[in-house]
Amino acid sequence: MPLPTAPIRHAMSVDVEDWYHDGGLAPGAVADERVEANTDQLLEIFAAHGTRATFFVVGEVAERHPGLVRRILANGHEVGSHGHRHRHTAEFLCAEFRDDVRRSLDILHDVIGVPVRGYRAPYFSLKAGVRWPHDLLAELGLRYDSSILAIDRPPGLELVSPRTPYRLHNQLWEVPVAVLQLFHFWHLPVASGAGLRMVPPGVLRRALAGFERDVGAGVFYLHPWELDPGSPTGPGRGRWILRIGRGRLAGRLAALLRERTFVPICEAFPGLD
DSSP states (O other): OOOOOOOOEEEEEEEEOOGGGGTTSOTTOOOOOOHHHHHHHHHHHHHHTTOOOEEEEOHHHHHHOHHHHHHHHHTTOEEEEOOSSOOOGGGOOHHHHHHHHHHHHHHHHHHHOSOOOEEOOGGGOOOTTOOHHHHHHHHTTOOEEOOOOSSSSSSBSSOOSOSSOEEOTTSOEEOOOOOEEETTTEEEOOSBHHHHHHSOHHHHHHHHHHHHHHTOOOEEEEOGGGGOTTOOOOSSTTGGGGTTTHHHHHHHHHHHHHHSEEEOHHHHSGGGO
C-alpha cells in the first residue's frame, strides 16, 4: 500500500508597490496613494483563508507607511525587499543598485526590527548569467533572490533556466516564480495576479496541475493594485491590460486559496538558509 503524500505547499508572494510605481505617474503629477488600503484588503483575504505570504515591499512604501509593514509582519507574513525606488535594474550603475537595495533594507530593518532575507527586483529585471547584481545582493547579506524568469520573454516557447530553486555562483539562492505551460507549447508566468485576472479558471487550474506534477511547489505573485478597479494606470500605450479583470480578482484569488495551501517562500522552500 503506497504511503500517503503530503499536500503541496506553494509559496504566495506580493510585490507591495503603489499603482504609480509601475511607470504610471506622468511627470509633475501628484500621486494618489492607494497602497495601504489595497494591501489591507489583501491581508484580510489571506487571513480569511489561513494564508501566509512573502511581501516584497518597496522601500518608499515602507518609509511612508511603516504601520502597514508592521501589520504585514504581525499577521505572520515574511517581509522582503522590492528595492527602494522601484526602478529597472538596467537603469542603475553598480553603486546605485547597491545603494538602492541597501536603503530599502535599512528602512525595513528600522521598521520591523528583524533581518530581511529575500529580494525581488522590480519588473523581474535580473537576468540569468548576469552576475554583478547577485554578487551585490549576497554582499548585503540577503539569502535568496526571486527575480529571474525561467523564460527569456513571454510567451516563452522554451525554458532558459530552472523552474525550481537553485544555487547561483555565489551561493545565493534563486527562487523563480512559477512559469506554467499553456496549450502544450507556451510557457507563461500566469501563476500571478495577471493570470488570475485574465486566464479562464479552468485553463489555469489545468496548467497548475501540470506544474505540480512536473515540478512540485511553485511561487505565485500579485500586486495590491490589482484588487483595485478604481486605481489609475497612468499614461502610455498598452496600459489597458493592467485593468483587465480587476473586479474579479478577489473572488478568483479566494477560490484558489480554498483549493491550495500557500505559505511564505522561506517555508515553502525551507533549505534557503
